[in-house]
Amino acid sequence: MIGVDWGTSSLRAFRIADNGAVIESRSSARGIMTITDRRFEPVLRAEIGDWLAAGETRILLCGMIGSRQGWREARYLPCPAGIVDLAGQLIPVGFDGASVMIVPGIATEDADGVPEVMRGEETQILGAASAERMVACLPGTHSKWASVAGGRIEGFTTYMTGEIFAALGEHTILARTLRRAPIDEAAFDEGLARARVAGGLLHHVFGVRTRVLRGGLSEAAAFSYLSGLLIGHEMVSVFGGGIGINDKIRVIGSGALTALYARAIGAYGGEPVTIGEAATAAGLALLGGRVTWQ
Amino acid sequence: MIGVDWGTSSLRAFRIADNGAVIESRSSARGIMTITDRRFEPVLRAEIGDWLAAGETRILLCGMIGSRQGWREARYLPCPAGIVDLAGQLIPVGFDGASVMIVPGIATEDADGVPEVMRGEETQILGAASAERMVACLPGTHSKWASVAGGRIEGFTTYMTGEIFAALGEHTILARTLRRAPIDEAAFDEGLARARVAGGLLHHVFGVRTRVLRGGLSEAAAFSYLSGLLIGHEMVSVFGGGIGINDKIRVIGSGALTALYARAIGAYGGEPVTIGEAATAAGLALLGGRVTWQ
Numbered sequence: 001m002i003g004v005d006w007g008t009s010s011l012r013a014f015r016i017a018d019n020g021a022v023i024e025s026r027s028s029a030r031g032i033m034t035i036t037d038r039r040f041e042p043v044l045r046a047e048i049g050d051w052l053a054a055g056e057t058r059i060l061l062c063g064m065i066g067s068r069q070g071w072r073e074a075r076y077l078p079c080p081a082g083i084v085d086l087a088g089q090l091i092p093v094g095f096d097g098a099s100v101m102i103v104p105g106i107a108t109e110d111a112d113g114v115p116e117v118m119r120g121e122e123t124q125i126l127g128a129a130s131a132e133r134m135v136a137c138l139p140g141t142h143s144k145w146a147s148v149a150g151g152r153i154e155g156f157t158t159y160m161t162g163e164i165f166a167a168l169g170e171h172t173i174l175a176r177t178l179r180r181a182p183i184d185e186a187a188f189d190e191g192l193a194r195a196r197v198a199g200g201l202l203h204h205v206f207g208v209r210t211r212v213l214r215g216g217l218s219e220a221a222a223f224s225y226l227s228g229l230l231i232g233h234e235m236v237s238v239f240g241g242g243i244g245i246n247d248k249i250r251v252i253g254s255g256a257l258t259a260l261y262a263r264a265i266g267a268y269g270g271e272p273v274t275i276g277e278a279a280t281a282a283g284l285a286l287l288g289g290r291v292t293w294q
Numbered sequence: 295m296i297g298v299d300w301g302t303s304s305l306r307a308f309r310i311a312d313n314g315a316v317i318e319s320r321s322s323a324r325g326i327m328t329i330t331d332r333r334f335e336p337v338l339r340a341e342i343g344d345w346l347a348a349g350e351t352r353i354l355l356c357g358m359i360g361s362r363q364g365w366r367e368a369r370y371l372p373c374p375a376g377i378v379d380l381a382g383q384l385i386p387v388g389f390d391g392a393s394v395m396i397v398p399g400i401a402t403e404d405a406d407g408v409p410e411v412m413r414g415e416e417t418q419i420l421g422a423a424s425a426e427r428m429v430a431c432l433p434g435t436h437s438k439w440a441s442v443a444g445g446r447i448e449g450f451t452t453y454m455t456g457e458i459f460a461a462l463g464e465h466t467i468l469a470r471t472l473r474r475a476p477i478d479e480a481a482f483d484e485g486l487a488r489a490r491v492a493g494g495l496l497h498h499v500f501g502v503r504t505r506v507l508r509g510g511l512s513e514a515a516a517f518s519y520l521s522g523l524l525i526g527h528e529m530v531s532v533f534g535g536g537i538g539i540n541d542k543i544r545v546i547g548s549g550a551l552t553a554l555y556a557r558a559i560g561a562y563g564g565e566p567v568t569i570g571e572a573a574t575a576a577g578l579a580l581l582g583g584r585v586t587w588q
Contacts, residue, residue: 110497111491112488114504115507115509116504117504117508142467142500159494163467164499170465172461173436173457194406198405198531198535199405199531200530202453202454202455202528207404207406210408210411210452214411233495234496236494237492237496241494
């Protein structure tokens with residue numbers, strides 16, 4: 001089968017053997033936001049046409065491709081939700097020469113009754129899940145923390161940390177006092193530590209400016225300090241809200257941000273295990289094994 | 295004398311009698327950021343030339359005009375600082391036909407050793423201060439909360455609330471789910487209440503989006519809800535950090551934002567008194583009475 005994580009800004013495709021092994025993978029920048037006139041079918045064909053020519057006839061899509069802005073809207077299933085629940089609610093789309101199905105998203109509410117939604121991450125989380133209880137952390141523009149037990153996602157919480165980091169660094173007065181630079185671990189750790197003291201995020205971020213102007217922080221280090229400050233505030237909320245540092249935490253993702261989250265969790269005393277892109281392919285393979293292909 | 299609060303984006307001028315009464319006031323959009331080639335003197339002359347022609351010879355300037363980007367840099371005095379301290383450290387600038395002096399800013403450090411600075415607000419606060427102990431709240435792009443006792447500013451804290459509200463509403467995904475609109479008090483109050491529950495700011499702001507998409511909040515109400523959420527988080531930090539709700543709180547400023555802050559303080563059980571533009575003129579008059587004009 002072919003599994004595709006088709007998100008807002010990118011598309012990642014996996015050719016998966018019947019035993020779940022990934023035969024080949026590829027990625028491109030053809031996220032759904034780059035696609036005009038609803039040309040989803042020709043774009044998908046251009047991306048994986050050679051796999052179809054080689055005999056594949058089953059395609060499973062997860063991610064924002066199932067949103068209102070995507071190919072066809074798939075509903076959000078309520079939590080708790082596992083592989084069996086998702087596999088029972090796949091949405092077919094028309095495609096000459098292959099069966100194509102879209103994975104639904106999932107939804108929950110926080111303790112205060114405010115809705116939470118995800119699309120795509122549920123497949124990654126279930127791909128990383130085992131029978132044990134665990135907590136999944138997915139860093140990103142909107143990071144997600146999910147509680148998983150018995151192979152089902154019980155609930156999750158979203159933090160706008162990544163997007164707020166970008167907005168603060170580019171569209172506030174902080175833009176004048178920081179410079180995009182490789183992560184300075186010492187400055188990142190200072191930001192993490194600062195997040196734990198009284199004052200609050202709205203006050204702490206102003207200190208990025210005053211520390212550069214009067215406190216000797218360099219503009220390059222300020223970039224890392226702000227990152228640590230925001231990720232640190234996310235940790236304060238996460239570990240103050242029911243997730244324990246001794247929970248089995250799996251950080252799912254690849255790249256520098258995943259490493260920073262693992263570092264932050266470690267600074268709080270946790271021992272996170274990082275799982276890369278394999279989680280997505282594993283989740284798609286698990287779902288594919290449950291599908292009644294049409 | 296003439297008193298001028300010359301900030302980044304605006305200039306407010308007061309003609310003040312010897313007894314401190316404001317004879318006339320005016321304002322313009324000629325903030326220091328609009329001034330090229332250091333043309334401070336001609337701009338000031340254009341703004342208040344008629345008052346000079348009428349016989350005024352003494353001009354006192356406060357605000358960002360004393361910053362590095364202003365006419366001449368005036369240092370920051372350490373807290374505690376009162377009228378006598380500021381009046382003893384005025385900085386003269388050359389101006390044909392009048393004596394012109396710039397008021398210094400003030401600086402402090404928070405409990406964690408991070409620097410804090412202000413320019414202009416110190417004059418407003420001291421203009422609103424009496425001999426009693428009080429807390430001054432100055433809403434704005436960067437709101438300031440100051441503790442005042444015995445006529446001196448003992449310390450203060452800055453929150454980037456206003457600027458973060460703008461950055462979130464204009465430069466994140468929230469821009470798609472809210473619409474600038476007159477304040478909806480019920481939605482503002484919901485935001486205030488939400489700020490008091492567990493979850494943290496980085497999580498709560500994501501709820502603005504999900505409540506519009508799935509929770510029935512209108513895009514117009516979302517604007518007020520986000521405002522309440524951010525101002526509410528400022529209140530949580532302020533009242534969790536040493537300022538008591540029973541302190542005598544003076545909200546200094548004019549316009550809609552000042553009313554929202556008074557409402558938020560009231561929602562926490564406080565009884566704030568609002569003081570308008572009179573505080574600036576009063577502070578300049580108090581300082582003017584202490585100046586040894588050259």
